[in-house]
Amino acid sequence: MKLPSQRHLFDIPEDVAYLNCAYMSPLMTRVRDAVVQGLDRKRHPWEISARDFYSGSDRLRSAFAELIHAKADDIAVIAAASYGVSTAAANLPLSRGQAVLLVEDQFPSNVYPWRELAREKEASVVTVPRPADFDWTRAVLQTLEEKKNRIAIAALPQCHWTDGGLFDLVAIGEACRERGTFLALDVTQSAGAFPLDVRRIQPDFLTSATYKWLMGTYSLGLLYVSERWQREGRPIEHNWIHRKDSENFARLVDYQDEFAAGARRFDVGERSNFALVPGAEAAIRQILEWGVENVSETLAEMTDDIADRAGALGLGTPPREKRAPHYVGLKLPGGVPANLLEALGRRKVYVSIRGTSVRVTPHLYNVPRDVEKLFEALEEALR
Numbered sequence: 365m366k367l368p369s370q371r372h373l374f375d376i377p378e379d380v381a382y383l384n385c386a387y388m389s390p391l392m393t394r395v396r397d398a399v400v401q402g403l404d405r406k407r408h409p410w411e412i413s414a415r416d417f418y419s420g421s422d423r424l425r426s427a428f429a430e431l432i433h434a435k436a437d438d439i440a441v442i443a444a445a446s447y448g449v450s451t452a453a454a455n456l457p458l459s460r461g462q463a464v465l466l467v468e469d470q471f472p473s474n475v476y477p478w479r480e481l482a483r484e485k486e487a488s489v490v491t492v493p494r495p496a497d498f499d500w501t502r503a504v505l506q507t508l509e510e511k512k513n514r515i516a517i518a519a520l521p522q523c524h525w526t527d528g529g530l531f532d533l534v535a536i537g538e539a540c541r542e543r544g545t546f547l548a549l550d551v552t553q554s555a556g557a558f559p560l561d562v563r564r565i566q567p568d569f570l571t572s573a574t575y576k577w578l579m580g581t582y583s584l585g586l587l588y589v590s591e592r593w594q595r596e597g598r599p600i601e602h603n604w605i606h607r608k609d610s611e612n613f614a615r616l617v618d619y620q621d622e623f624a625a626g627a628r629r630f631d632v633g634e635r636s637n638f639a640l641v642p643g644a645e646a647a648i649r650q651i652l653e654w655g656v657e658n659v660s661e662t663l664a665e666m667t668d669d670i671a672d673r674a675g676a677l678g679l680g681t682p683p684r685e686k687r688a689p690h691y692v693g694l695k696l697p698g699g700v701p702a703n704l705l706e707a708l709g710r711r712k713v714y715v716s717i718r719g720t721s722v723r724v725t726p727h728l729y730n731v732p733r734d735v736e737k738l739f740e741a742l743e744e745a746l747r
Contacts, residue, residue, distance in 0.1 A: 365661065370654075371730075381711075381737040381738055382714045386691065389578075390729065391581075394646050399639050402640075421641055432588060434563075439626075442585040444583065446473035450477045454598060464478040467504070471525045490514075501536065505539050508539050508543060522551045522560065526719040526723065528667075548569045549569070556572075556578040556651050557577040558577075559656050578644065580647035581644050594629070605631065605635060610624065664689030673735070679697075701745065704717065712737070
């Protein structure tokens with residue numbers, strides 16, 4: 365179902381064309397209010413009970429679990445997507461001579477932990493080259509087949525952060541299971557805007573920051589952990605709140621070797637953040653009200669229009685079926701001019717340059733006039 369404009373939920377001036385959600389989403393008013401209300405609680409700490417250290421983060425777990433079709437106990441509250449990737453790297457087995465599979469131009473936070481792990485284990489990194497036909501799924505499956513049992517871990521996104529190139533994670537997940545390959549995902553550039561079902565994908569770990577398509581706050585992330593690693597997993601930090609019976613503040617000195625239930629063993633310290641957590645939950649609740657499928661369908665219509673208009677200007681884009689519906693990367697003849705972002709910014713048009721793509725990523729706050737402003741500014745800049 366196509367959704368009407370939701371610009372009234374945001375504080376975006378009429379003359380601003382913000383087509384840059386993949387960079388950072390603006391906060392909805394309800395999210396901002398939740399953050400302020402949460403922050404105000406610290407003014408009266410005597411009103412914050414022991415239970416409050418758990419209730420907010422548990423509501424956030426439940427909201428994200430509903431979004432990705434998991435259980436609340438499967439979710440850890442973390443500090444950033446990089447924290448989630450590092451947690452996966454600290455737990456997934458890798459032996460000497462084996463390899464981690466990445467893709468070309470992958471986001472650095474989903475590269476550096478794997479490079480470090482490979483060095484430590486005397487293993488290697490196999491990088492899938494960018495496919496000329498834009499078919500990342502075929503390229504990944506082909507590499508998994510060619511490398512046979514050498515690939516121990518596949519660390520991937522759901523869509524490529526530079527231009528939205530799409531990965532069929534259900535097909536990739538099945539291929540990984542057939543080969544005994546562990547699957548770690550960073551879905552920061554898709555969670556909240558593109559349907560995601562961990563029951564079908566069956567990853568070992570899946571992480572997302574909250575400040576992009578989850579429409580929430582910065583310096584917070586969420587981590588899905590499959591049941592195996594909830595039982596066997598080793599957190600990358602140790603803190604008081606993720607241990608069994610930590611709710612009993614009076615007896616925290618009765619030190620516990622046992623962790624709290626489910627994925628909570630992977631929670632970051634101070635996970636109860638009374639400002640950021642309510643904001644992140646409010647944002648995900650709004651996405652659930654919209655419906656991720658509806659968000660995706662609505663944004664697909666916008667990006668299809670942008671891609672069609674870009675083609676008429678002689679700009680290249682990935683084929684519709686090979687890119688995420690909330691993303692479009694524009695390829696300019698002769699490359700991206702050095703001053704393009706400044707030229708667009710003067711017209712209050714905001715996009716990103718990532719790699720060799722002008723990345724255009726709208727959301728429900730965008731209106732047709734924003735697209736008009738984009739192409740008016742592009743035509744002027746390209747002249």
